[in-house]
Amino acid sequence: MTTGNTGVAETIISISGLTKTYASGFQALKGVDLSIRRGEIFALLGPNGAGKTTLISIVCGVARPSTGTVLADGHDVVRDFRAARSLIGLVPQELSTDAFETVWDTVRFSRGLFGKPRNDKLVEQVLRDLSLWEKRGSKIMQLSGGMKRRVMIAKALSHEPDILFLDEPTAGVDVELRRDMWQLVRGLRERGVTIILTTHYIEEAEQMADRIGVINHGQIVLVEETQTLMQKLGKKQLTLKLQSPLASIPPELADWALELSADGGKLTYSFDAAADDSGIARLMRKLGERGIDFKDLRTDESSLEDIFVSLVSQRTAEKA
Template sequence: MVVDQNSPIIFAHGVNKTYAGGFLALKNIHLEIARGEIFALLGPNGAGKTTLISIICGIVNASSGTITVDGQDIVKDFRAARAAIGLVPQELHTDAFETVWATVNFSRGLFGKAPNAPYLEKVLRDLTLWDKRDAKVMTLSGGMKRRVLIAKALAHEPLILFLDEPSAGVDVELRHDMWRMVRELRAQGTTIILTTHYIEEAEDMADRIGVINKGELIVVEDKEVLMRKLGKKQLTLTLRHPINSLPAGLESWSLILAEGGHTVDYRYNTQEDETGIPELLRTLGEHGIDFKDLRSSESSLEDIFVSLIQQSRGEAA
């Protein structure tokens, strides 16, 4: 089968999942993920992140809808679709009585890949596991077991790597090694989909962001576009002399007097024209308000995420 390299590597259309008892875990999910991108899926606990990943990976069956992976239907062409995917799950499920080398080598053979000792050695070295290759998995620390899961997911050289909360409970060294490897994989053309509670990781790593809440995708957007659309900026002026109140005539500006009259905050959307700031400063000067320092700040992705979730909950209510 010839696959159009310009087509989405993952395409989900009208995906729903209802569990026994009538719980609707996913509601009409439509999602396209481009080849070679890093896509971050954010959402609170129970939002549906793991359910969606599990359906794409063939672990859980959707109640309705269709999903293709690299052009292969995940139901009709399960083997071909699954072979394109490497999955690092949240839970530490490993072959406890096997050695590190044996379990990683087995994962490669499971997908019909020919033996490739040099490649597996590189994966283990990149994850600082080479010295542990003959150790049984059951003897390793939690952080080392997490590294083994990553190595198993990469053993068959997948086109797509799913990282489901990969940073949960791991040390700083592993997190650093993991994100370095993710960047290298992305540079080689691997598509990365990650879920994380560490919002700063998504902000640093992702090309696009999807936010899911109560089983519904409430936004999917390029990270930079999302920051421009929903981010807020604030200019804080530290006054040379404190004031008790803002003079009349400044009502048209979004100003807030703070810190006992020692600072003035100007809040505005990142979309808005910032050329208005010099005019604001001139206007303050005309009203006798002089400042000795100014600093600017911008909403983080975490601020935007919290705002979107609160907005979604408000609309549901």
């Protein structure tokens, strides 16, 4: 990741006061402010209809904003469209490409659309990276859905963009493509490409993203470092399987966040993921003093999906 002398990551996409209202009166975006750092993987999460695709479409020049500004490496995406768009590769949700063209021709032509000089060696490398080389002479119409998705990614990479948008790139594709694509994404990030992705596979965002943004009802709800988000909002649970069932939680343990199972055979302790785990040791001592023994224990931690659902539910309730 590129940083300046101050140690602050350099911004490559700057979004300020962005709104989008359609002719029907529906407001898809409501004053979005967002900065994307050069060289990071940024995951944009949100429920269906939250505004993810609208936001991406505006940044990529596919749609025009109602108000606000978007800068791609300093270029205004409206006033300086050509320069801004040349920096950006987009892999949309929809599979849209010429069915009668060959894989080789459609990828090479896409590079030419951006005014890039012919570079067959680079096109070959992109096709090999996406396991498309053996299909280079096949017409798009002859390919499976997964292969067509690979072609869309190849087209987006053909002009060597500095910024790559992946809008639900692994939706409905096979496990092999998901694995290949994330390997490719990691390689692109290592070369300095900034990657912004939306995904319904939240575990992918947790594993891949440096930062996560949550959008809901056209507004950015939260932007946070992935690990920090997990620490701040995640919960841990310690479940003890008791040697002998308890009728109730002893009064001396009332101040602890304990829950007893219906049969009295399991005791669960919930605590913040960021909290000092020494609380577990103190709990164990308390249980020992009370003569409460256990025969097994298990720890669990909130997933990003748990946090995401909680955040969206909370913000929805606040607006109700």
